[in-house]
Amino acid sequence: xxxxxxxxxxxxxxxxxxxxxxxxxxxxxxxxxxxxxxxxxxxxxxxxxxxxxxxxxxxxxxxxxxxxxxxxxxxxxxxxxxxxxxxxxxxxxxxxxxxxxxxxxxxxxxxxxxxx
Amino acid sequence: xxxxxxxxxxxxxxxxxxxxxxxxxxxxxxxxxxxxxxxxxxxxxxxxxxxxxxxxxxxxxxxxxxxxxxxxxxxxxxxxxxxxxxxxxxxxxxxxxxxxxxxxxxxxxxxx
Numbered sequence: 001x002x003x004x005x006x007x008x009x010x011x012x013x014x015x016x017x018x019x020x021x022x023x024x025x026x027x028x029x030x031x032x033x034x035x036x037x038x039x040x041x042x043x044x045x046x047x048x049x050x051x052x053x054x055x056x057x058x059x060x061x062x063x064x065x066x067x068x069x070x071x072x073x074x075x076x077x078x079x080x081x082x083x084x085x086x087x088x089x090x091x092x093x094x095x096x097x098x099x100x101x102x103x104x105x106x107x108x109x110x111x112x113x114x115x116x
Numbered sequence: 117x118x119x120x121x122x123x124x125x126x127x128x129x130x131x132x133x134x135x136x137x138x139x140x141x142x143x144x145x146x147x148x149x150x151x152x153x154x155x156x157x158x159x160x161x162x163x164x165x166x167x168x169x170x171x172x173x174x175x176x177x178x179x180x181x182x183x184x185x186x187x188x189x190x191x192x193x194x195x196x197x198x199x200x201x202x203x204x205x206x207x208x209x210x211x212x213x214x215x216x217x218x219x220x221x222x223x224x225x226x227x228x
Contacts, residue, residue, distance in 0.1 A: 004158060041124060043204070043218040044159075093158070105216065107151075107158035 002028045004096050006108035013084055014116055020080045021111045023094030029074035030096035034105065035067075038091040050077045084115040120207055120219040127225045134192040136222045138205035141186060145207040148181060149216070150190045153202040162190070162203075192224075200226045 003026040013019050023033055031052050036044040048058045048069050056069035066088075068080040077096075081088050091112050095105040119141040128134045140148070146167050151159040165172045165179045165188075172179045178191040188205055202221040209215065 009156070041220060043120065043220045044216075046216070095159075104161055107160070109156055109158045 002026075002096075002098055002104075002106040004094065004106045004108040006092075006094055006111050008111060009109065010112045010114075012114045012116065015085050016083055018080055018082045019084055019113060020078055021092055021094075021113075023077045023079070023096070023108050025075045025096040025098075025106070028096070028098050028106075030077075030098060031074060032097040033071060033077040034095045034097070035069060035077075035079050036093045036095070038093060038110070044093060047079075081113065084113070086115045089113055089115045120205060120217055122203075122205060122219040122222045124220060125223050125225070127227060128195050129227050130195060130197055132195055134190075134195045134199065134224055134226075136190045136192075136203050136205075136224065138188040138190075138219050139186055140188065140205075140207050140217075140219075142207065142209070142217075143183075143186065144209050147208045148179075148188050149206040149208070150177075150179065151204040151206060151218075153204065153221070155201075159204060195224075195226050197226045197228055200224055 005024045007022045033050045035047045037047050038044045046059050047062045048056045050056045050069045050071040052071045052074050058064045071077040091110050093110040095107045122138050149164040150162045152162050153159045163174050176193045180189045202223050204221045205219045206216045
């Protein structure tokens with residue numbers, strides 16, 4: 001089946017630094033990728049929709065200058081958390097939409113970000 | 117906005133049936149999904165049901181939809197230890213799994 005990877009799986013950083021998370025579709029092309037944030041015991045919250053070659057669409061309440069998304073190719077989207085603070089600590093999950101595999105979203109394993 | 121709720125925990129004995137429940141508020145939902153999340157892995161789509169269906173069965177999985185009560189359930193027959201995971205229901209108003217709204221997830225623990 002379709003596989004989506006994320007890198008890194010875990011990252012710990014100091015407050016004020018920036019962190020980049022990569023999301024790759026390994027065996028299919030994804031014109032659309034999604035970025036979610038998951039808090040403990042809470043549901044996945046959609047942060048933004050990323051379309052290859054165009055600007056990401058952010059959900060209400062998500063700061064686009066804080067969470068920079070780049071979807072430069074059909075197999076790679078990146079999320080950069082800029083000037084991270086402890087409240088940004090969370091589990092970030094990406095998914096990639098296959099336009100031909102019943103248009104299903106395939107999810108990455110997630111990245112655990114801890115900001116000290 | 118959309119609100120999708122699930123109970124957080126469920127424990128069952130191996131071999132018994134598990135029933136995971138989900139309620140949602142948006143009556144215009146088109147598709148309803150069940151995903152499984154194992155530790156360290158991404159969400160895996162288990163099954164989905166179109167809103168004009170009442171039931172869908174796929175091997176050990178049975179999905180029941182009560183559209184009037186906005187209630188969705190997932191029944192796992194003959195639950196195995198490998199079924200231990202977090203199960204998320206999700207709803208979408210669009211075809212093709214765009215704009216998914218997820219429940220909080222139910223952690224299923226299967227006791228040997």
